[in-house]
Amino acid sequence: MIEFNNVYFSYDKEHTVLDGISFKIEKGESVGLIGANGAGKSSMLKVLLGLLPHDGEISVNGIKVCKQNLAEVRRVLGFVLQNSDNQMFMPTVLDDMMFGLCNYGMSKKDAEARVDEVLEQLDLVSLKNKYNHKISGGEKRMAAIATVLAMQPEVIIMDEPSVSLDPYNRRAVINVINRLEQTKIIASHDLDMIMETCTKVMLLSGGRIVAVGTTDEILRNKKLLEENRMELPFGIAAADR
Amino acid sequence: MKRIDHAIVEFKEMDEMAKRDSLVHSVNPVVKLIITIAYIFVTVSFGKYDLSGLIIMCLYPIALFEISDTSIGACFYKLRIVIPLVCAVGIFNPFLDKETLLYVGNVAVSGGVVSMFTLMLKGVFCIMASFVLVATTSFDEICAALRRLHIPGFFVTLLLLTYRYISVMMEEVSVMTDAYMLRAPGQKGVHFSAWGSFLGQLLLRSMDRAEELYSSMRLRGFNGEFIYASLDPLKGRDYAFLFASLGIIALFRFTELTAIIGQLVM
Numbered sequence: 001m002i003e004f005n006n007v008y009f010s011y012d013k014e015h016t017v018l019d020g021i022s023f024k025i026e027k028g029e030s031v032g033l034i035g036a037n038g039a040g041k042s043s044m045l046k047v048l049l050g051l052l053p054h055d056g057e058i059s060v061n062g063i064k065v066c067k068q069n070l071a072e073v074r075r076v077l078g079f080v081l082q083n084s085d086n087q088m089f090m091p092t093v094l095d096d097m098m099f100g101l102c103n104y105g106m107s108k109k110d111a112e113a114r115v116d117e118v119l120e121q122l123d124l125v126s127l128k129n130k131y132n133h134k135i136s137g138g139e140k141r142m143a144a145i146a147t148v149l150a151m152q153p154e155v156i157i158m159d160e161p162s163v164s165l166d167p168y169n170r171r172a173v174i175n176v177i178n179r180l181e182q183t184k185i186i187a188s189h190d191l192d193m194i195m196e197t198c199t200k201v202m203l204l205s206g207g208r209i210v211a212v213g214t215t216d217e218i219l220r221n222k223k224l225l226e227e228n229r230m231e232l233p234f235g236i237a238a239a240d241r
Numbered sequence: 242m243k244r245i246d247h248a249i250v251e252f253k254e255m256d257e258m259a260k261r262d263s264l265v266h267s268v269n270p271v272v273k274l275i276i277t278i279a280y281i282f283v284t285v286s287f288g289k290y291d292l293s294g295l296i297i298m299c300l301y302p303i304a305l306f307e308i309s310d311t312s313i314g315a316c317f318y319k320l321r322i323v324i325p326l327v328c329a330v331g332i333f334n335p336f337l338d339k340e341t342l343l344y345v346g347n348v349a350v351s352g353g354v355v356s357m358f359t360l361m362l363k364g365v366f367c368i369m370a371s372f373v374l375v376a377t378t379s380f381d382e383i384c385a386a387l388r389r390l391h392i393p394g395f396f397v398t399l400l401l402l403t404y405r406y407i408s409v410m411m412e413e414v415s416v417m418t419d420a421y422m423l424r425a426p427g428q429k430g431v432h433f434s435a436w437g438s439f440l441g442q443l444l445l446r447s448m449d450r451a452e453e454l455y456s457s458m459r460l461r462g463f464n465g466e467f468i469y470a471s472l473d474p475l476k477g478r479d480y481a482f483l484f485a486s487l488g489i490i491a492l493f494r495f496t497e498l499t500a501i502i503g504q505l506v507m
Binding site: 046049051071074075077079081083085086087089090091092095098099100101102103104105131133147151 | 249250253256257259260379381405412450453454456457458459460461462463464468469470
């Protein structure tokens with residue numbers, strides 16, 4: 001489904017951000033992307049989405065990620081940004097959810113029907129006509145996820161979906177992620193959330209993938225995590241005590 | 242609430258105003274845009290001493306304010322910084338044009354004074370008409386209408402992004418001002434010695450956020466066209482509104498309505 005083959009990216013010649021990354025993600029997998037600050041997680045996601053240039057080959061559903069194919073690739077990928085304020089730029093939640101659908105040629109009537117359907121699934125109907133600047137951070141994050149889900153992407157990519165959420169909203173986001181049947185790629189420092197939502201984990205360090213394995217294999221490996229400036233998830237550490 | 246936060250709220254209130262429901266709100270944005278442009282052109286076309294002819298032009302925006310249930314007070318309040326600047330345009334006219342044009346009672350009024358008031362009113366009326374447009378039409382619809390009128394996509398996209406980035410920039414100013422004030426107790430504002438770095442940081446942070454926002458648009462299929470704000474074709478009532486409005490504006494411009502009303506009153 002998603003394949004990286006020897007992918008490089010750097011902002012300048014001296015600092016390589018992605019250093020020869022290769023991996024495959026199969027359809028339906030739920031992959032956690034972890035690593036310390038500056039490990040290259042966000043850059044990797046942006047390269048996949050065609051927001052940053054790259055050397056090497058990336059393909060999504062067999063479609064090569066390049067300028068000519070970006071529209072096609074982006075129909076397959078849905079990206080939830082770390083900062084929901086940057087994602088929700090239209091006046092109301094409804095406007096925001098319809099934005100992408102109409103851009104891809106759906107009529108306003110059909111788009112609104114789709115919006116209703118998604119909001120109902122996520123139990124967010126009350127947000128539909130609310131103004132984005134008047135909803136809370138947690139609601140905005142849920143609305144941002146709904147915005148992406150409305151486009152029915154085959155892959156959902158999330159950058160730090162639980163950051164700056166209170167426990168209640170964090171739990172709500174985790175529950176939503178677990179209900180999604182699509183392929184998921186979640187970049188996060190919240191290892192407890194990764195533990196709950198992902199079946200596979202890739203650990204990045206210095207722009208390279210240093211470990212790939214099942215969630216249990218990676219997130220229970222204290223030595224590996226500490227070598228890469230991370231800690232055991234709180235849930236596991238507490239159970240070990 | 243801090244002044245900048247208050248400004249953000251005021252700015253976003255415009256979107257809320259545009260979302261309300263009224264006769265004017267329901268008119269096709271292309272029609273509203275054409276009427277506003279026509280109104281501005283006609284208003285500007287009055288001669289510099291034609292104060293009496295110009296005054297009648299206020300009726301049109303006032304009527305739209307009433308029909309759209311938009312408060313004129315809100316217009317003047319939100320534009321309280323811009324209106325004095327507009328009024329200042331003709332402020333030197335009385336010094337440049339001292340020839341007596343008319344008498345009010347025994348007081349001689351120079352051409353400069355009349356032309357100053359004419360300029361002021363022209364500016365205020367045009368601002369009022371523009372405000373009604375923005376208060377009854379979302380910015381995306383205005384952009385879509387501009388595209389429908391074949392204004393180049395590059396220009397319209399620039400306009401839309403500028404509008405979006407204003408609030409992004411204001412939010413960054415708010416955050417940075419908070420951070421500054423917490424470490425500069427007792428100061429009333431940002432000290433001028435910090436202006437350089439403050440503005441530099443503001444620019445960098447705004448650019449980062451603006452880029453994220455634009456990425457978010459592109460990822461959802463935005464390619465410079467306003468498909469998501471696609472406008473319905475003009476209906477019968479849109480045409481009726483268009484021709485009625487243009488007719489009224491033409492009537493105001495080409496007949497001496499003020500004089501007729503004056504004679505009737507006398």
